[in-house]
Amino acid sequence: MQATARARANIALVKYWGKADARLKIPAVGSISITLDRLWSDTEVRFDAALAADELELDGRSRPEQLARVSACLDLLRERAGVGTRARVVSRNNFPTGAGLASSASGFAALVGAAAAALGLELSPRELSIYARRGSGSAARSVFGGYVEMHAGREADGSDSYAEPLLAAEDWPLEVVIAIAARGEKDVGSGEGMARSEQSSPYYPAWVAAQPEDLARARAAIAARDFESLAEVAEHSCLKMHAAALAARPPLIYWKGVTLDCIEAVRTLRAAGVPVFFTIDAGPQLKAVCLPEAGERVAAALAEVPGVLEVMTTGLGPGLETRRIGG
Ligand code: PMV
Numbered sequence: 195m196q197a198t199a200r201a202r203a204n205i206a207l208v209k210y211w212g213k214a215d216a217r218l219k220i221p222a223v224g225s226i227s228i229t230l231d232r233l234w235s236d237t238e239v240r241f242d243a244a245l246a247a248d249e250l251e252l253d254g255r256s257r258p259e260q261l262a263r264v265s266a267c268l269d270l271l272r273e274r275a276g277v278g279t280r281a282r283v284v285s286r287n288n289f290p291t292g293a294g295l296a297s298s299a300s301g302f303a304a305l306v307g308a309a310a311a312a313l314g315l316e317l318s319p320r321e322l323s324i325y326a327r328r329g330s331g332s333a334a335r336s337v338f339g340g341y342v343e344m345h346a347g348r349e350a351d352g353s354d355s356y357a358e359p360l361l362a363a364e365d366w367p368l369e370v371v372i373a374i375a376a377r378g379e380k381d382v383g384s385g386e387g388m389a390r391s392e393q394s395s396p397y398y399p400a401w402v403a404a405q406p407e408d409l410a411r412a413r414a415a416i417a418a419r420d421f422e423s424l425a426e427v428a429e430h431s432c433l434k435m436h437a438a439a440l441a442a443r444p445p446l447i448y449w450k451g452v453t454l455d456c457i458e459a460v461r462t463l464r465a466a467g468v469p470v471f472f473t474i475d476a477g478p479q480l481k482a483v484c485l486p487e488a489g490e491r492v493a494a495a496l497a498e499v500p501g502v503l504e505v506m507t508t509g510l511g512p513g514l515e516t517r518r519i520g521g
Pocket residue numbers: 205206208209210211225298299330331332333384385475476
């Protein structure tokens with residue numbers, strides 16, 4: 195009863211921010227993302243009757259504070275399989291954990307993929323996406339590669355709140371340059387940040403109300419491979435999400451000064467005709483999305499911004515990959 199899985203990080207171009215149901219992690223809004231090729235979580239899950247409790251090792255050390263969330267996700271799959279056996283989970287990210295680089299997305303998608311395979315459950319990608327959502331909303335999208343849409347759904351039980359692929363990575367290759375503006379884990383995680391925005395941001399209802407229009411524009415831009423129009427809606431969605439978060443009480447300020455300098459650098463490039471736009475999640479790192487021919491120029495410009503610690507370039511990648519070990 196052992197399996198491994200690799201899932202990649204994804205970044206949303208039309209953001210997910212806010213929940214309709216916190217327990218079931220049903221998002222208040224749909225979202226559209228791209229899956230990144232070079233940022234992944236490799237997770238091994240071994241169910242073992244000799245274990246008295248679940249165990250978690252993340253990036254080489256035991257992480258008791260994350261265990262409850264992992265166990266809750268495993269419980270759903272154990273219930274489905276009709277077993278009570280505890281598991282040892284060993285997971286490794288090939289990129290910094292918890293700093294706004296979507297480690298929970300790749301982490302929970304890989305966890306669900308490995309655990310389902312280890313239990314011998316034959317789940318459809320849609321079902322895997324629903325289980326991954328229960329770990330972390332954005333993880334539902336990392337089950338798929340390329341361009342992905344997450345549906346908020348209408349059902350109270352979350353059964354129609356899943357992700358599905360929009361377009362394969364090969365069908366419209368883009369590059370993503372990530373500017374690392376700060377290392378270390380962020381102060382306010384996305385779960386707490388969303389709850390605070392829902393409860394106290396005067397802009398939150400407007401954010402939710404406008405989402406269907408942004409989703410429709412992004413879907414159309416992707417179908418038409420229209421970079422300019424995707425750039426416009428993605429930057430708008432990002433800034434609007436941060437505007438809702440900034441207006442929460444207490445405020446949520448995820449950016450550092452260097453994040454704003456990176457925004458400036460991307461806007462300067464685009465004004466000079468370079469096909470690039472930015473997006474930023476619940477952390478200080480800026481992700482610049484560009485056509486492949488602009489990748490080197492964008493990476494060089496961001497590396498020159500004072501305070502940028504590192505730049506990483508990646509293409510778009512595939513969805514969840516799972517391998518069962520032994521019988
Ligand atoms: O999956 P969570 O709960 O970590 O939320 C992710 C939220 C954002 O990264 C800020 C936006 C998104 O759509 O990924």
